[in-house]
Amino acid sequence: MNKASKIYIAGHRGMVGSAVWRALEQLGYTNLIGRTSTELDLRNQEAVAQFFKKEQPEIVVDAAARVGGILANQKDQYGFLMENMRIQNNLIQESVTQGVDKFIFLGSSCIYPKMAPQPLKEEYLLTGPLEPTNEGYAIAKISGVKLCQALREQKGKYFVSLMPTNLYGPNDNFDLESSHVMPAMMRKFHEAKINGNTPVKLWGSGTPLREFLHVDDMAKAVVFALENELPGHLYNVGTGVDLSIKELALLIQKIVGHEGELLWDADKPDGTPRKLMDVSQLKSLGWEATIPLEEGIRKTYDWFRKN
Ligand SMILES: NC(=O)c1ccc[n+]([C@@H]2O[C@H](COP(=O)([O-])OP(=O)(O)OC[C@H]3O[C@@H](n4cnc5c(N)ncnc54)[C@H](OP(=O)(O)O)[C@@H]3O)[C@@H](O)[C@H]2O)c1
Ligand SMILES: C[C@@H]1O[C@H](OP(=O)(O)OP(=O)(O)OC[C@H]2O[C@@H](n3cnc4c(=O)[nH]c(N)nc43)[C@H](O)[C@@H]2O)[C@@H](O)[C@H](O)[C@@H]1O
Numbered sequence: 001m002n003k004a005s006k007i008y009i010a011g012h013r014g015m016v017g018s019a020v021w022r023a024l025e026q027l028g029y030t031n032l033i034g035r036t037s038t039e040l041d042l043r044n045q046e047a048v049a050q051f052f053k054k055e056q057p058e059i060v061v062d063a064a065a066r067v068g069g070i071l072a073n074q075k076d077q078y079g080f081l082m083e084n085m086r087i088q089n090n091l092i093q094e095s096v097t098q099g100v101d102k103f104i105f106l107g108s109s110c111i112y113p114k115m116a117p118q119p120l121k122e123e124y125l126l127t128g129p130l131e132p133t134n135e136g137y138a139i140a141k142i143s144g145v146k147l148c149q150a151l152r153e154q155k156g157k158y159f160v161s162l163m164p165t166n167l168y169g170p171n172d173n174f175d176l177e178s179s180h181v182m183p184a185m186m187r188k189f190h191e192a193k194i195n196g197n198t199p200v201k202l203w204g205s206g207t208p209l210r211e212f213l214h215v216d217d218m219a220k221a222v223v224f225a226l227e228n229e230l231p232g233h234l235y236n237v238g239t240g241v242d243l244s245i246k247e248l249a250l251l252i253q254k255i256v257g258h259e260g261e262l263l264w265d266a267d268k269p270d271g272t273p274r275k276l277m278d279v280s281q282l283k284s285l286g287w288e289a290t291i292p293l294e295e296g297i298r299k300t301y302d303w304f305r306k307n
Pocket of ligand 1: 067
């Protein structure tokens with residue numbers, strides 16, 4: 001790979017894809033290509049085949065997916081399973097057909113069993129039942145990991161799967177129904193503050209533990225996996241530190257400056273009790289997270305207010 005290599009970032013307008021684009025651009029990569037879902041629907045096999053034939057990318061970063069928070073996943077298991085399998089299958093298949101040199105597949109920490117020991121090691125994959133609220137999404141991601149692993153073993157292809165923990169940052173989805181917890185809390189506290197410090201209602205019990213990684217750190221992990229020949233097929237990407245949803249709420253409340261009451265909606269799901277990543281493998285090779293949580297939330301809240 002060199003600075004003129006043609007790099008296709010699938011999902012380049014999304015939170016992760018746009019961060020990968022920024023990171024590569026900053027490093028002087030000049031030949032980046034992307035398509036919106038309106039320009040190229042990645043569920044359409046024929047359209048994806050034509051695009052690859054015409055563009056002949058050398059490197060592919062798969063940051064395109066149907067993504068959502070706990071409720072969106074729970075309500076549409078079929079959609080999350082089917083759409084994600086279609087998107088990733090088309091990208092992987094055409095990358096093989098057109099002889100792409102490097103392929104990065106992005107999964108998620110929810111691929112690991114709900115009750116796996118903590119922190120989650122890569123070797124715990126497929127050792128137990130999954131968290132039911134995101135089973136569809138997780139099964140799609142597991143099938144992507146397995147396709148990349150098989151290609152690596154059968155054809156010696158550099159296909160690497162990175163499993164990020166919960167991510168946050170600019171270009172996140174701030175829709176209150178379909179978003180993840182961090183953008184939802186930011187928006188809820190912000191709007192409640194503007195409305196005279198009205199109470200903020202959050203979901204579940206507040207007891208689940210979650211780990212959060214700033215998307216710029218995630219983008220650096222993608223660049224790291226492209227610029228180095230990683231020996232394995234699957235790597236966790238996270239900070240190795242978690243906190244409870246209630247602690248996160250108090251931190252965001254402080255940063256936003258909301259001074260009202262906090263309520264918890266017990267009718268909403270808690271999801272998996274804990275999913276802390278063991279990030280020692282990628283760390284031992286030279287990547288590690290650099291953006292502290294409070295600083296990352298402050299930067300993201302600044303971005304949210306401007307956008
Ligand atoms: N967000 C997290 O907390 C998190 C955590 C772990 C892993 N991940 C993984 O990271 C990757 C990126 O997630 P994200 O948070 O960046 O999601 P995102 O902001 O929702 O971006 C997803 C991107 O996928 C594209 N896309 C969706 N359906 C498509 C289709 N049918 N055809 C073409 N493009 C399509 C969208 O394109 P348009 O904008 O053009 O519509 C969008 O740019 C995903 O694989 C996700 O599973 C995310
Ligand atoms: C990274 C992604 O994480 C997703 O799991 P998961 O962390 O539970 O997804 P989140 O939607 O981020 O929720 C994390 C925790 O925050 C609680 N929570 C509290 N208030 C809110 C709120 O206003 N909005 C949201 N969304 N949550 C809230 C929620 O009940 C859950 O315990 C998976 O469904 C995906 O498959 C994916 O893996």
